Amino acid sequence: MANKTIAFIGTGNMSYAIIGGMIKNGFAPQSIIATNRNAEKLAKAHADFGVLTEQDNLKAVQQADVIVLSVKPQMMAELCQTFVDAGLDISDKLFVSVAAGITVKRLREMLAQDVKLVRCMPNTPSLLGRGVSGLFAADISEEEKAYIEQVFSSTGIAIWLDEESQINDVIAVTGSSPAYFFLFMEAIEEKAVALGFSPEQARALVQQTALGAAEMALSQQDISIAQLRANVTSKGGTTHAAVEHLKANQLPQTVADAMDACIARAQEMEQQI
């Protein structure tokens, strides 16, 4: 199991992050193949992580035991068709798709056979070993499951899901949510600049505060997040004024609605792709 070869087909933002997490956590670079049409992206993956690189997807698939499909959802059918057209023997390969909005059923149609498959919904903090991945398995062995768990727990927290539909919930909660946090950080950063801080100061202030808040939550599991917020909020004080403004403008409901929009888009993609 430890000496399986894993190929990442379409090494862009997400695969780069997973590979980074794997390398940080001790996977051998020689057991990882990165592919991309773009030679510069491959050169970067090789320079940063020492992994093997290959521009020819078919060669990478042939050499690997585990194939991570990591192109944009709209590119997936075209990619899979190239495997079918080449008549590759993929019957014994384990496929992992990180794509949003493509079901197991649809992926198997694209690959023209009922391959062993894991749907994974990771997120980009995987690069730092701080990722979260939701995993849904379709017809894989216990040994394969253990390998996949080893890969994705090397990039952070990995949880197995009982129902495929939960992948869409994971997208809303963790796959897309780094962007929600970044948007919040961007808003504070922009206002800090408007208040007169230099862009460098604004960035330093916002990122340190975000990190501090996350580490406080992480290190004090016995205190609820609501309580951590209350601890900053003096009665009749400044934070209270800010938080009341956010609540009066429906921030919690807006976030919940945004997460529903995320899930609805994933479901819509499942019908379209």
Ligand SMILES: NC(=O)C1=CN([C@@H]2O[C@H](COP(=O)(O)OP(=O)(O)OC[C@H]3O[C@@H](n4cnc5c(N)ncnc54)[C@H](O)[C@@H]3O)[C@@H](O)[C@H]2O)C=CC1
């Ligand atoms: N970016 C994110 O935060 C997350 C992305 N995902 C999923 O990951 C997948 C990839 O997303 P990103 O990494 O963000 O996109 P990306 O565009 O950064 O990476 C995809 C890469 O695939 C390459 N590519 C396209 N067609 C190819 C082909 N036929 N052969 C070889 N390389 C090819 C492109 O040049 C590109 O560099 C998507 O399906 C997305 O749903 C899942 C969770 C989080």
Ligand SMILES: O=C(O)[C@@H]1CCC=N1
């Ligand atoms: O935006 C997207 O569709 C992908 C899936 C989760 C994060 N990025």
